[in-house]
Amino acid sequence: MNIIGLTQSEQDDIFRMLAIILWLGNVQFDEGNDGNSVVNDEDVTNFIAYILEVDGEILAKSLTSRTIEASRGGRRGSVYDVPLNTVQASAVRDALAKAIYNNLFEWIVERINSALRSRTTASHVIGVLDIYGFEIFEENSFEQLCINYVNEKLQQIFIELTLKTEQEDIE
Known part of the structure; x- marks a missing residue:
């Protein structure tokens, strides 16, 4: 804080x-x-x-x-x-x-x-990528943030497992 x-x-x-x-x-x-x-x-x-x-x-x-x-x-x-x-x-x-x-x-x-917010010329952004197909709101609530976070974690696990399977097939 x-x-x-x-x-x-x-x-x-x-x-x-x-x-x-x-x-x-x-x-x-x-x-x-x-x-x-x-x-x-x-x-x-x-x-x-x-x-x-x-x-x-x-x-x-x-x-x-x-x-x-x-x-x-x-x-x-x-x-x-x-x-x-x-x-x-x-x-x-x-x-x-x-x-x-x-x-x-x-x-x-x-x-x-x-x-x-940037106080200098360099700018940094931290964002959460939303999965295509979910609602886009003007302002997200805490509940929507939690939903998006879980969806992102599930998507990340899916991608990791898919890539691992593909790498095992190649080897």
Whole structure:
């Protein structure tokens, strides 16, 4: 991280975001008497809120309810907090973790790209060759990078085995 020019503050923020993602996995929901979800252990959400530097009650409310705004004729109308069941609350928790991870990944990729950009006349490029026939996206996600990496490894193994077989046939 030091080599690509990340400051200590940026490194600390990366580790904070990773800790938040991991701790979000520890958030469990129970069904309350009214059938709505409640956070099983508020100490977990309070710790996540501490790392996020937000209020713990607001975080717990955000995970267990959604806000709906009813408008009338383009004007702001009534605002309602609709409680979520445990399945919906788990989906919200997972979506939050995935969004944080996605944004962190894209930020790290951008930082690495800016560190690799040439500051002199010589330019160096590190790239991953994509196998013909796969999708081309404007921006690749982490999942797409993993898929491309595995495909490249499989292609490399195939080529090595094919060349080895051809060399054995020649000998």
